[in-house]
Amino acid sequence: MSIEIVESLPTYYQSEITKVSIQVGKPIITAESQNKGVYFIRSGRALVRKLLLNGETIFLKELDAGNCFGEMELFSDQSNTFEIVALTEMELYFLPREQVKEWMRTDFRVTQYLFEELNDKLQHSSNYIVQHNQGTTYEHLLHYLTQYPMNKPIKINKSEIAQALNTSLRNLNRAFLKGQTEGIFLWEQKELTLINKDHLLSVLEEI
Numbered sequence: 001m002s003i004e005i006v007e008s009l010p011t012y013y014q015s016e017i018t019k020v021s022i023q024v025g026k027p028i029i030t031a032e033s034q035n036k037g038v039y040f041i042r043s044g045r046a047l048v049r050k051l052l053l054n055g056e057t058i059f060l061k062e063l064d065a066g067n068c069f070g071e072m073e074l075f076s077d078q079s080n081t082f083e084i085v086a087l088t089e090m091e092l093y094f095l096p097r098e099q100v101k102e103w104m105r106t107d108f109r110v111t112q113y114l115f116e117e118l119n120d121k122l123q124h125s126s127n128y129i130v131q132h133n134q135g136t137t138y139e140h141l142l143h144y145l146t147q148y149p150m151n152k153p154i155k156i157n158k159s160e161i162a163q164a165l166n167t168s169l170r171n172l173n174r175a176f177l178k179g180q181t182e183g184i185f186l187w188e189q190k191e192l193t194l195i196n197k198d199h200l201l202s203v204l205e206e207i
Contacts, residue, residue: 002066005113006040009093016099022090025163029070029084031057037096038070038114044090047164048121051081059140059164060121061147062087071114072121074100082121087160137167138175142200145185145192153191 009017020039022028029035031051045064049057060082063069069084074097095103104111135143144165148154162172179185184200186193194200 002113005110006042006066006068006093009040009095012103013095013099016095018094020092020094022086022092024086024088026086027083028086029080029082031081031083032079035070035073035080037094038068038074038100040068040093040095041065042091042093045087046084046090047087049083049085051083057083057166059144059166068114068117071118073097074114137165137171138178139204140165140167141172141175141179142184142204145194145200148194150194150197153193155190156192
């Protein structure tokens with residue numbers, strides 16, 4: 001339903017939406033900024049980071065086509081504690097806050113969609129902050145991989161993951177080697193295949 005919601009936007013708000021193109025690596029929303037609307041992803045991928053009280057940022061999750069961001073500010077005027085950075089070239093729709101609220105009032109599916117997006121980010125925030133306190137790059141990598149299905153090869157860019165996890169490629173390569181040695185995933189020709197998600201989850205439970 002999410003991608004259908006996004007693609008239906010021009011039907012209702014042709015004059016109010018702004019089409020936005022974003023280059024790789026560019027920040028779209030920065031922590032402690034005041035955001036005035038919601039961005040809906042038409043294509044591309046972005047990472048979500050959270051700003052901690054000590055000034056560090058931690059990776060929470062990736063977003064792709066059909067997801068949105070900026071919905072938290074619909075319900076609060078406080079500066080946000082999340083930052084969104086483009087992992088690939090992106091095409092977005094931006095809709096101002098008041099128009100989003102109007103859309104929510106007229107279509108319950110939109111309200112449901114936005115609350116699902118909000119709830120998903122809050123769950124990732126809560127879970128990851130707990131695991132991040134004393135976490136290693138390996139543990140952070142395993143948490144990152146929980147979003148992927150088993151036995152399905154996935155194109156992975158190590159530089160993107162290093163950026164998302166705020167670590168060096170050297171540390172990430174060590175984490176990759178450990179994951180392969182422990183039989184959690186395969187890494188061949190720049191494709192990662194998760195082969196033992198139960199073991200992955202058991203490692204995270206022990207943290």
